[in-house]
Amino acid sequence: MNNNNIFYKEKNKYFITLDNFYIIDVYVRKLLADNAVQEYITIAGYKSKMSFSRSTDVSIPFLLPLFSLRGRLVRLQDVTTTIIRQHNYPPPIGAILAELLAAGAALAGLLKFEGVFTLQTKTKGPLNLSVIDITHEGHMRGYAQFNSRHIDPNASFKDLLGSGYLAFTVDQGLKVDRYQGIVALNHDTLPHALEHYFDQSEQLETRIFIASHKTPDGIWKSGALLLQQMPTKRVDEETWNYMEALLNTLSSDEFLDFSILSEGLLKRLFHEGNVTTFDPIYLKAQCRCSEDRIKTFLSTLNQEEIEGLLDNGQLKMTCEFCNHTYVFDRKNLITFH
Numbered sequence: 001m002n003n004n005n006i007f008y009k010e011k012n013k014y015f016i017t018l019d020n021f022y023i024i025d026v027y028v029r030k031l032l033a034d035n036a037v038q039e040y041i042t043i044a045g046y047k048s049k050m051s052f053s054r055s056t057d058v059s060i061p062f063l064l065p066l067f068s069l070r071g072r073l074v075r076l077q078d079v080t081t082t083i084i085r086q087h088n089y090p091p092p093i094g095a096i097l098a099e100l101l102a103a104g105a106a107l108a109g110l111l112k113f114e115g116v117f118t119l120q121t122k123t124k125g126p127l128n129l130s131v132i133d134i135t136h137e138g139h140m141r142g143y144a145q146f147n148s149r150h151i152d153p154n155a156s157f158k159d160l161l162g163s164g165y166l167a168f169t170v171d172q173g174l175k176v177d178r179y180q181g182i183v184a185l186n187h188d189t190l191p192h193a194l195e196h197y198f199d200q201s202e203q204l205e206t207r208i209f210i211a212s213h214k215t216p217d218g219i220w221k222s223g224a225l226l227l228q229q230m231p232t233k234r235v236d237e238e239t240w241n242y243m244e245a246l247l248n249t250l251s252s253d254e255f256l257d258f259s260i261l262s263e264g265l266l267k268r269l270f271h272e273g274n275v276t277t278f279d280p281i282y283l284k285a286q287c288r289c290s291e292d293r294i295k296t297f298l299s300t301l302n303q304e305e306i307e308g309l310l311d312n313g314q315l316k317m318t319c320e321f322c323n324h325t326y327v328f329d330r331k332n333l334i335t336f337h
Contacts, residue, residue: 064273082285098212098222115172123164287322
């Protein structure tokens with residue numbers, strides 16, 4: 001029976017990846033194509049808000065109408081800390097996963113969808129696989145696979161990932177075609193890879209600032225600031241040079257200082273652009289695994305396959321995302337099978 005790599009065994013535990021979000025289809029679809037213009041029309045109708053009830057774990061949409069730019073500001077703390085602590089990743093891996101979480105939240109904020117947005121890297125480097133996803137409700141999860149023997153504490157993004165690809169997927173269920181975009185990973189940084197994708201594949205010039213940091217007390221912070229031309233406008237080179245100059249004034253320490261209010265940060269950077277912000281999207285770390293979903297999957301196996309999975313009369317299955325282990329004994333399996 002072909003189970004599409006839904007689970008595999010390692011060190012006497014079975015690991016699962018529900019929904020198989022890391023599987024890449026052979027076809028490539030546009031990420032934004034039909035959504036960008038409608039998204040802008042929708043966001044333009046929001047009521048502007050310049051104060052928010054919390055300063056972290058948010059994705060804040062904003063516009064710079066004088067420059068024909070739209071943007072997203074993402075600030076993560078509880079989300080990143082929860083997800084990275086679930087596996088106790090080494091600092092270099094945790095830093096990249098934190099940046100991917102921030103980038104994924106920013107990119108998902110550009111889209112109108114009901115389902116799951118997934119950002120995945122698959123490469124030949126020590127960090128051979130990383131996956132983060134976010135639902136339209138703002139629920140996030142993520143995990144990474146890596147070779148611990150080859151992790152250099154001072155390794156760069158490019159050193160850790162090596163050659164491979166970065167994929168975007170929007171999955172809205174069986175009734176809607178999956179949207180997907182893929183870009184080769186041969187860039188020095190994650191922002192460069194994302195900017196290259198939008199410039200080449202979507203013809204939407206984009207600039208992204210991403211940073212992550214682990215505090216001395218073990219708190220993981222990350223953030224992303226994304227600027228993108230309006231789908232119906234063309235931003236000239238002079239404007240982009242000016243935007244890049246503004247972003248170059250932003251240090252990682254300042255960007256990840258969450259005592260600075262989000263609206264204050266945006267006003268300082270873009271005070272000449274008539275920055276207008278909109279209702280934030282609140283984000284949280286929440287896995288979608290459950291005992292019921294695992295039981296549903298196990299019910300598709302025959303008795304012989306079930307027996308082959310048992311170890312001393314028990315079946316242990318661990319979610320690759322949240323690292324929670326579900327334990328079933330033979331009696332439980334017979335009851336619901």
